[in-house]
Amino acid sequence: MIRGAYHFAIPDGSSGAAQANYFVDHGGGWSRDGKTLPGVLDIEYNPYGATCYGLSPAAMVNWIRDFATTYRARTGRDVILYTARNWWVPCTGNSTAFSSANPLWIADYANNPPVLFGGWGYRTIWQYTSSPLDQDYFNGAYDRLQALANG
Secondary structure, eight states, X not given: OXXXXXXXXXXXXXXXXXXXXXXXXXXXXXXXXXXXXXXXXXXXXXXXXXXXXXXXXXHHHHHHHHHHHHHXXXXXXXXXXXXXXXXXXXXXXXXXXXXTTSXXXXXXXSOSSOOOOTTOSOOSEEEEEOSSSOEXXXXXXXXXXXXXXXX
């Protein structure tokens, strides 16, 4: 079974680097064991307050970059970004800064196929429903999922 871990971002709580270090230190690391996906940064609506955590799009992009850079330095892998278009576009200004290195795990329950954004030309994983629980689709054959796990 291929599995992985995710970190629910709270950008107004501490720096991206601090949260990436906490994530890696507490089970979010990666190992070349053929069954561990790179970590996932779950960056979406703030359930505790302001939608974009009170950050400007530029500050949000810097926070995500801080997390992604630290995660890569610690693990040798690029973090997967889990997000939704209706959050990414306003909160990052539809930044394209991550589309070349960070795989996209898109949450889109309304569109089939999901609408891409942020410069991504491809979705790696698609969360297509939350009912009766979150359900996801890997965009590729099993050997591609293994390749993602193996680095």
